[in-house]
Amino acid sequence: MIRCESVTYVYQRGTPVETTALADVSLEIRSGEIVGIIGATGSGKSTLVQHFNGLLRPTRGRVYLDDVDIHAREVDRRRLRQQIGLLFQYPEHQLFEETVSADVAFGPRNLGVAGQELDRRVRGALERVGLDPDRFGPRSPFALSNGEMRRVAIAGILAMEPRMLILDEPTAGLDPLSRQEILDHIRRLHDERGLTIVLVSHSMDAVARLCRRLIVMDRGRVVADGAARSVFADPARLAALGLGLPQVTLCAQRLRERGLPVRPDVLTVEEGRAAILEAVAVRARGAS
Ligand SMILES: Nc1ncnc2c1ncn2[C@@H]1O[C@H](COP(=O)(O)OP(=O)(O)O)[C@@H](O)[C@H]1O
Ligand SMILES: [Mg+2]
Numbered sequence: 001m002i003r004c005e006s007v008t009y010v011y012q013r014g015t016p017v018e019t020t021a022l023a024d025v026s027l028e029i030r031s032g033e034i035v036g037i038i039g040a041t042g043s044g045k046s047t048l049v050q051h052f053n054g055l056l057r058p059t060r061g062r063v064y065l066d067d068v069d070i071h072a073r074e075v076d077r078r079r080l081r082q083q084i085g086l087l088f089q090y091p092e093h094q095l096f097e098e099t100v101s102a103d104v105a106f107g108p109r110n111l112g113v114a115g116q117e118l119d120r121r122v123r124g125a126l127e128r129v130g131l132d133p134d135r136f137g138p139r140s141p142f143a144l145s146n147g148e149m150r151r152v153a154i155a156g157i158l159a160m161e162p163r164m165l166i167l168d169e170p171t172a173g174l175d176p177l178s179r180q181e182i183l184d185h186i187r188r189l190h191d192e193r194g195l196t197i198v199l200v201s202h203s204m205d206a207v208a209r210l211c212r213r214l215i216v217m218d219r220g221r222v223v224a225d226g227a228a229r230s231v232f233a234d235p236a237r238l239a240a241l242g243l244g245l246p247q248v249t250l251c252a253q254r255l256r257e258r259g260l261p262v263r264p265d266v267l268t269v270e271e272g273r274a275a276i277l278e279a280v281a282v283r284a285r286g287a288s
Helices: 045-052 077-083 100-110 115-128 146-158 176-191 204-210 228-232 235-240 247-257 269-287
Strands: 002-011 019-029 034-039 060-065 084-087 164-168 196-200 213-218 221-227
Touching (some): 019 060, 034 045, 034 204, 045 084, 045 164, 100 115, 115 146, 115 176, 146 176, 164 176, 176 196, 196 204
Parallel strands (some): 034 213, 164 196
Antiparallel strands (some): 002 019, 002 060, 213 221
16 A cells, blocks of 8 residues: 655755654555554654655655555645544644534545534544544543543544554553553454554554554664564564563563473463463473
Protein backbone atom coordinates (compact mmCIF):
# COMPACT_ATOMS: atom_id res chain seq x y z
CA MET A 1 0.00 0.00 0.00
CA ILE A 2 2.69 2.49 1.11
CA ARG A 3 6.21 2.29 -0.24
CA CYS A 4 9.13 4.55 0.70
CA GLU A 5 12.05 4.54 -1.65
CA SER A 6 15.36 5.91 -0.32
CA VAL A 7 13.64 8.62 1.68
CA THR A 8 15.91 11.22 3.26
CA TYR A 9 14.49 14.11 5.25
CA VAL A 10 16.42 17.13 6.48
CA TYR A 11 14.89 19.68 8.88
CA GLN A 12 15.94 23.33 8.48
CA ARG A 13 18.12 22.58 5.50
CA GLY A 14 20.88 25.06 4.82
CA THR A 15 20.87 26.50 8.35
CA PRO A 16 23.41 25.90 11.14
CA VAL A 17 20.84 23.72 12.96
CA GLU A 18 20.19 21.47 9.97
CA THR A 19 19.20 17.94 11.14
CA THR A 20 19.02 14.84 8.97
CA ALA A 21 16.06 13.06 10.57
CA LEU A 22 15.75 10.29 7.97
CA ALA A 23 18.57 8.84 5.92
CA ASP A 24 17.85 6.63 2.92
CA VAL A 25 14.81 4.84 4.32
CA SER A 26 13.19 2.20 2.13
CA LEU A 27 10.25 0.12 3.32
CA GLU A 28 6.80 -1.12 2.46
CA ILE A 29 3.58 -1.32 4.45
CA ARG A 30 1.18 -3.84 2.92
CA SER A 31 -2.58 -3.71 3.06
CA GLY A 32 -3.99 -5.51 6.11
CA GLU A 33 -0.77 -5.48 8.14
CA ILE A 34 -0.30 -4.31 11.71
CA VAL A 35 3.25 -3.02 11.97
CA GLY A 36 5.14 -1.58 14.94
CA ILE A 37 7.79 1.12 14.62
CA ILE A 38 10.22 1.32 17.53
CA GLY A 39 13.39 3.26 18.22
CA ALA A 40 14.90 5.62 20.78
CA THR A 41 13.67 9.20 21.12
CA GLY A 42 14.89 11.23 18.16
CA SER A 43 15.46 8.18 15.93
CA GLY A 44 13.05 9.54 13.30
CA LYS A 45 9.80 7.63 13.95
CA SER A 46 7.47 10.64 13.91
CA THR A 47 9.24 12.14 10.91
CA LEU A 48 8.87 8.85 9.05
CA VAL A 49 5.14 8.41 9.60
CA GLN A 50 4.43 12.00 8.56
CA HIS A 51 5.75 10.98 5.16
CA PHE A 52 3.12 8.25 4.83
CA ASN A 53 0.24 10.73 4.45
CA GLY A 54 2.19 13.42 2.66
CA LEU A 55 2.40 15.82 5.58
CA LEU A 56 6.16 15.96 5.03
CA ARG A 57 7.75 15.81 1.62
CA PRO A 58 11.03 13.89 1.29
CA THR A 59 14.15 15.99 0.81
CA ARG A 60 15.27 13.11 -1.40
CA GLY A 61 13.52 9.89 -2.41
CA ARG A 62 9.88 9.05 -3.04
CA VAL A 63 6.76 7.82 -1.28
CA TYR A 64 4.14 5.82 -3.17
CA LEU A 65 0.55 4.94 -2.33
CA ASP A 66 -0.57 2.01 -4.48
CA ASP A 67 2.34 2.72 -6.83
CA VAL A 68 1.39 6.37 -7.33
CA ASP A 69 3.93 8.98 -6.19
CA ILE A 70 1.98 10.89 -3.53
CA HIS A 71 3.69 14.16 -4.45
CA ALA A 72 2.76 13.91 -8.12
CA ARG A 73 0.85 17.01 -9.23
CA GLU A 74 -2.41 15.16 -9.94
CA VAL A 75 -2.68 13.60 -6.47
CA ASP A 76 -5.42 15.08 -4.29
CA ARG A 77 -3.67 15.72 -0.97
CA ARG A 78 -6.89 16.09 0.97
CA ARG A 79 -8.11 12.71 -0.19
CA LEU A 80 -4.69 11.28 0.70
CA ARG A 81 -5.03 12.50 4.31
CA GLN A 82 -8.51 11.01 4.47
CA GLN A 83 -7.21 7.62 3.30
CA ILE A 84 -4.11 7.55 5.50
CA GLY A 85 -5.29 8.65 8.96
CA LEU A 86 -2.57 9.90 11.29
CA LEU A 87 -3.00 10.31 15.03
CA PHE A 88 -0.31 12.63 16.38
CA GLN A 89 1.39 12.36 19.73
CA TYR A 90 -0.84 13.92 22.42
CA PRO A 91 -3.82 14.30 20.04
CA GLU A 92 -6.06 15.62 22.82
CA HIS A 93 -4.31 18.97 22.36
CA GLN A 94 -6.15 19.17 19.06
CA LEU A 95 -9.64 18.65 20.42
CA PHE A 96 -11.45 21.96 20.32
CA GLU A 97 -15.18 21.60 19.65
CA GLU A 98 -17.84 22.05 22.30
CA THR A 99 -19.04 18.47 22.21
CA VAL A 100 -17.49 15.10 21.57
CA SER A 101 -19.87 14.53 18.61
CA ALA A 102 -18.89 17.82 16.99
CA ASP A 103 -15.23 17.00 17.40
CA VAL A 104 -15.57 13.57 15.80
CA ALA A 105 -17.70 15.10 13.01
CA PHE A 106 -15.08 17.72 12.18
CA GLY A 107 -13.00 15.65 9.76
CA PRO A 108 -15.80 14.02 7.75
CA ARG A 109 -17.74 17.31 7.62
CA ASN A 110 -14.70 18.94 6.02
CA LEU A 111 -14.79 16.18 3.44
CA GLY A 112 -18.36 17.16 2.60
CA VAL A 113 -20.16 14.43 4.57
CA ALA A 114 -23.46 15.64 6.08
CA GLY A 115 -26.88 14.62 7.42
CA GLN A 116 -27.62 11.01 8.30
CA GLU A 117 -24.37 9.76 6.82
CA LEU A 118 -22.42 12.09 9.11
CA ASP A 119 -24.46 10.95 12.05
CA ARG A 120 -23.87 7.30 11.22
CA ARG A 121 -20.13 7.87 10.94
CA VAL A 122 -19.84 9.73 14.22
CA ARG A 123 -21.82 7.10 16.14
CA GLY A 124 -19.95 4.23 14.50
CA ALA A 125 -16.54 5.76 15.22
CA LEU A 126 -17.37 6.39 18.89
CA GLU A 127 -18.67 2.83 19.29
CA ARG A 128 -15.48 1.43 17.79
CA VAL A 129 -13.40 3.07 20.51
CA GLY A 130 -15.79 1.92 23.23
CA LEU A 131 -17.55 5.24 23.92
CA ASP A 132 -21.35 5.11 24.00
CA PRO A 133 -22.42 7.84 21.53
CA ASP A 134 -25.57 8.72 23.52
CA ARG A 135 -23.65 9.16 26.72
CA PHE A 136 -20.44 10.74 25.46
CA GLY A 137 -21.61 12.51 22.28
CA PRO A 138 -23.20 15.55 23.99
CA ARG A 139 -20.42 16.03 26.57
CA SER A 140 -17.55 18.47 26.38
CA PRO A 141 -14.31 16.73 25.36
CA PHE A 142 -12.55 18.69 28.10
CA ALA A 143 -14.65 17.05 30.81
CA LEU A 144 -13.30 13.60 29.91
CA SER A 145 -10.41 11.61 31.34
CA ASN A 146 -7.12 11.57 29.42
CA GLY A 147 -7.78 8.07 28.12
CA GLU A 148 -11.29 9.03 26.94
CA MET A 149 -9.96 12.17 25.21
CA ARG A 150 -7.40 10.04 23.44
CA ARG A 151 -10.17 7.71 22.27
CA VAL A 152 -12.24 10.66 21.00
CA ALA A 153 -9.23 11.74 18.94
CA ILE A 154 -8.95 8.23 17.45
CA ALA A 155 -12.71 8.27 16.70
CA GLY A 156 -12.24 11.56 14.84
CA ILE A 157 -9.87 9.81 12.46
CA LEU A 158 -11.98 6.67 12.13
CA ALA A 159 -14.97 8.82 11.16
CA MET A 160 -13.08 9.73 7.98
CA GLU A 161 -13.07 6.01 7.11
CA PRO A 162 -9.36 5.73 6.37
CA ARG A 163 -7.72 2.69 4.75
CA MET A 164 -4.75 2.96 7.07
CA LEU A 165 -4.49 4.16 10.64
CA ILE A 166 -1.15 5.46 11.90
CA LEU A 167 -0.87 6.00 15.64
CA ASP A 168 2.12 7.93 16.98
CA GLU A 169 2.61 6.93 20.64
CA PRO A 170 -1.12 6.47 21.27
CA THR A 171 -0.67 5.41 24.90
CA ALA A 172 2.01 7.90 26.00
CA GLY A 173 1.23 9.47 29.35
CA LEU A 174 -1.80 7.29 30.12
CA ASP A 175 -2.39 5.11 33.17
CA PRO A 176 -2.03 1.32 32.70
CA LEU A 177 -5.76 0.64 32.46
CA SER A 178 -6.40 3.31 29.80
CA ARG A 179 -3.35 2.07 27.94
CA GLN A 180 -4.71 -1.45 27.90
CA GLU A 181 -8.14 -0.27 26.73
CA ILE A 182 -6.71 1.70 23.83
CA LEU A 183 -4.48 -1.17 22.74
CA ASP A 184 -7.44 -3.56 22.85
CA HIS A 185 -9.47 -1.24 20.61
CA ILE A 186 -6.56 -0.90 18.20
CA ARG A 187 -6.20 -4.65 18.03
CA ARG A 188 -9.92 -5.04 17.36
CA LEU A 189 -9.82 -2.47 14.54
CA HIS A 190 -7.23 -4.69 12.92
CA ASP A 191 -8.58 -8.15 13.76
CA GLU A 192 -12.29 -7.49 13.21
CA ARG A 193 -12.31 -4.75 10.60
CA GLY A 194 -9.10 -5.55 8.74
CA LEU A 195 -7.77 -2.02 9.09
CA THR A 196 -4.09 -1.59 8.17
CA ILE A 197 -2.33 -0.22 11.25
CA VAL A 198 1.04 1.36 11.93
CA LEU A 199 1.80 1.70 15.64
CA VAL A 200 4.69 3.92 16.74
CA SER A 201 5.54 3.10 20.32
CA HIS A 202 8.07 3.38 23.10
CA SER A 203 6.47 0.43 24.80
CA MET A 204 7.96 -2.91 23.89
CA ASP A 205 5.07 -4.60 25.70
CA ALA A 206 2.56 -2.85 23.47
CA VAL A 207 4.23 -3.69 20.17
CA ALA A 208 4.94 -7.27 21.27
CA ARG A 209 1.27 -7.75 22.06
CA LEU A 210 -0.08 -6.28 18.84
CA CYS A 211 2.45 -6.41 16.03
CA ARG A 212 3.83 -9.38 14.19
CA ARG A 213 6.22 -7.18 12.24
CA LEU A 214 8.54 -4.56 13.69
CA ILE A 215 10.55 -1.81 12.06
CA VAL A 216 13.46 -0.65 14.24
CA MET A 217 14.88 2.84 13.74
CA ASP A 218 18.18 4.27 14.88
CA ARG A 219 19.41 7.78 14.07
CA GLY A 220 17.25 8.15 11.00
CA ARG A 221 17.87 4.71 9.58
CA VAL A 222 15.92 1.48 9.52
CA VAL A 223 18.23 -0.97 11.27
CA ALA A 224 15.87 -3.96 11.44
CA ASP A 225 12.61 -4.88 9.74
CA GLY A 226 11.12 -8.29 10.38
CA ALA A 227 9.20 -10.62 12.65
CA ALA A 228 8.79 -9.28 16.20
CA ARG A 229 9.98 -12.62 17.55
CA SER A 230 13.32 -12.38 15.77
CA VAL A 231 13.80 -8.70 16.73
CA PHE A 232 13.34 -9.53 20.42
CA ALA A 233 15.59 -12.59 20.13
CA ASP A 234 18.62 -10.26 20.09
CA PRO A 235 18.44 -8.34 23.39
CA ALA A 236 22.08 -7.20 23.23
CA ARG A 237 21.49 -5.46 19.92
CA LEU A 238 18.32 -3.80 21.21
CA ALA A 239 20.12 -2.63 24.34
CA ALA A 240 22.78 -1.02 22.15
CA LEU A 241 19.96 0.92 20.45
CA GLY A 242 18.61 2.07 23.80
CA LEU A 243 15.68 -0.36 23.67
CA GLY A 244 14.59 -3.02 26.10
CA LEU A 245 12.54 -6.19 25.88
CA PRO A 246 8.88 -6.79 26.62
CA GLN A 247 8.62 -7.61 30.32
CA VAL A 248 7.40 -11.13 29.67
CA THR A 249 10.26 -11.86 27.24
CA LEU A 250 12.75 -10.51 29.78
CA CYS A 251 11.22 -12.69 32.47
CA ALA A 252 11.49 -15.82 30.28
CA GLN A 253 15.11 -15.07 29.42
CA ARG A 254 16.04 -14.49 33.09
CA LEU A 255 14.44 -17.79 34.13
CA ARG A 256 16.41 -19.47 31.40
CA GLU A 257 19.66 -17.94 32.67
CA ARG A 258 18.83 -19.47 36.03
CA GLY A 259 18.48 -22.90 34.53
CA LEU A 260 14.77 -23.31 33.85
CA PRO A 261 14.48 -24.32 30.15
CA VAL A 262 11.88 -21.66 29.18
CA ARG A 263 11.50 -20.68 25.52
CA PRO A 264 13.26 -17.29 25.27
CA ASP A 265 11.12 -15.84 22.46
CA VAL A 266 7.71 -15.43 24.09
CA LEU A 267 5.88 -12.19 23.28
CA THR A 268 2.69 -12.16 25.29
CA VAL A 269 1.75 -12.98 28.87
CA GLU A 270 -0.29 -15.95 27.59
CA GLU A 271 2.70 -17.34 25.71
CA GLY A 272 4.95 -16.71 28.71
CA ARG A 273 2.62 -18.57 31.02
CA ALA A 274 2.42 -21.57 28.67
CA ALA A 275 6.21 -21.62 28.23
CA ILE A 276 6.88 -21.54 31.98
CA LEU A 277 4.37 -24.33 32.68
CA GLU A 278 5.94 -26.38 29.90
CA ALA A 279 9.46 -25.83 31.28
CA VAL A 280 8.36 -26.78 34.78
CA ALA A 281 6.73 -29.96 33.43
CA VAL A 282 9.90 -30.84 31.51
CA ARG A 283 11.99 -30.36 34.63
CA ALA A 284 9.59 -32.46 36.74
CA ARG A 285 9.79 -35.30 34.21
CA GLY A 286 13.59 -35.06 34.29
CA ALA A 287 13.62 -35.21 38.10
CA SER A 288 11.39 -38.26 38.39
N1 LIG B 1 10.29 20.34 13.63
C1 LIG B 1 11.58 19.96 13.74
N2 LIG B 1 12.59 20.85 13.50
C2 LIG B 1 13.88 20.47 13.60
N3 LIG B 1 14.29 19.24 13.96
C3 LIG B 1 13.34 18.34 14.23
C4 LIG B 1 11.94 18.65 14.16
N4 LIG B 1 11.22 17.54 14.48
C5 LIG B 1 12.13 16.59 14.76
N5 LIG B 1 13.40 17.05 14.61
C6 LIG B 1 14.65 16.28 14.79
O1 LIG B 1 14.62 15.17 13.90
C7 LIG B 1 15.10 13.99 14.54
C8 LIG B 1 14.02 12.91 14.52
O2 LIG B 1 12.94 13.34 15.33
P1 LIG B 1 11.57 12.57 15.42
O3 LIG B 1 11.13 12.16 14.07
O4 LIG B 1 10.65 13.41 16.22
O5 LIG B 1 12.01 11.26 16.24
P2 LIG B 1 11.15 10.29 17.20
O6 LIG B 1 9.73 10.41 16.81
O7 LIG B 1 11.73 8.93 16.93
O8 LIG B 1 11.41 10.72 18.61
C9 LIG B 1 15.54 14.41 15.93
O9 LIG B 1 16.92 14.68 15.88
C10 LIG B 1 14.73 15.66 16.19
O10 LIG B 1 15.42 16.53 17.07
MG1 LIG C 1 8.06 10.90 17.99
